[in-house]
Amino acid sequence: MRTPVLLVSGQTDTDAVTRVLARDPGTVVVTHRFDGHIVMRSVAGMRGVTETVLELAHGCVSCTIRDDLLVLLRKLHRRDDVGRIVLHLEPWLEADPICWAINTVPVRVGPDSSMVRPRVTSRLPEWSAAWTARTGWNRRSATTNLRMAGRWRRW
Structure with missing residues (x-):
């Protein structure tokens, strides 16, 4: 069964949308934040919140987030307690390249279209x-x- 992946993006009040979506049982919220030096990934769900510091891939924040997501989505898909994945994107990060990567980029340990189903909200x-x-x-x-x-x- 494919795990739905909802991408929340936009310039205004995406936090409120993410909070509403996170209320459903089985929902995991993935957020990446860039503070100028590092990318911090947080995964919030029924198991609590885990934070991970990511190393920049060749100095590109978008590439770092995309590469991290391709591996992380497969891991989350395999968990029994995950029914939906919400990706809360930064206001400056476009959702289209991430959807494209999920559907087309071949990554040995990443997701393929049979595992996750991306949808975009704004x-x-x-x-x-x-x-x-x-x-x-x-x-x-x-x-x-x-x-x-x-x-x-x-x-």
């Missing part, structure tokens, strides 16, 4: 609602602006 609706309220943007004004842009192109 705080985009809340961000866009706040942005539209602040800027006064709406669908009608966007349509008008696009039409005007089209007219200008024809001239």
